Amino acid sequence: MADSNKKRISLALGSGSARGWSHIEVIQTLEEMGIVPEIVCGSSIGAVVGAAYAAGRLESLQEWAGSLTRMDVASFFNLKFHRSGFETLAGSVNITHDRITRTRLTEDKPDIVIAPALSHIGLLEFYRADEAIEQGHASVRKDRSEGVTLRI
Numbered sequence: 628m629a630d631s632n633k634k635r636i637s638l639a640l641g642s643g644s645a646r647g648w649s650h651i652e653v654i655q656t657l658e659e660m661g662i663v664p665e666i667v668c669g670s671s672i673g674a675v676v677g678a679a680y681a682a683g684r685l686e687s688l689q690e691w692a693g694s695l696t697r698m699d700v701a702s703f704f705n706l707k708f709h710r711s712g713f714e715t716l717a718g719s720v721n722i723t724h725d726r727i728t729r730t731r732l733t734e735d736k737p738d739i740v741i742a743p744a745l746s747h748i749g750l751l752e753f754y755r756a757d758e759a760i761e762q763g764h765a766s767v768r769k770d771r772s773e774g775v776t777l778r779i
Contacts, residue, residue, distance in 0.1 A: 640673025647672025649763030
């Protein structure tokens with residue numbers, strides 16, 4: 628029988644396209660601190676990272692993401708835009724994503740938010756995974772050092 632007094636943690640991993648790679652190191656850093664979620668869910672890239680975590684394949688995903696080049700990422704898309712058209716599309720996606728995220732967090736606040744500083748990484752810059760992953764680690768450590776209670 629389960630201990631009804633045991634505290635449980637669930638982890639919701641949001642969308643964010645390439646910025647979502649930061650979820651990898653957020654999870655790994657939380658585990659190093661002894662915080663292991665019982666439930667993991669996600670949307671978009673958060674679902675990809677959450678599934679890899681649940682399957683025990685997070686390190687494999689991290690290696691693959693870190694190996695991506697600009698050409699690898701470009702080959703995933705069937706776009707025939709001139710550079711300026713592609714940049715306009717990416718800018719529109721960034722604005723829409725940021726507005727939706729801010730609205731959701733205002734209406735339904737989570738208990739704890741770990742928000743890596745990722746505005747310098749474009750949503751379609753999947754080849755910058757190593758930078759996003761490092762920001763995930765840094766944000767957990769920063770929150771912890773500033774006294775945010777992460778221990779459950």
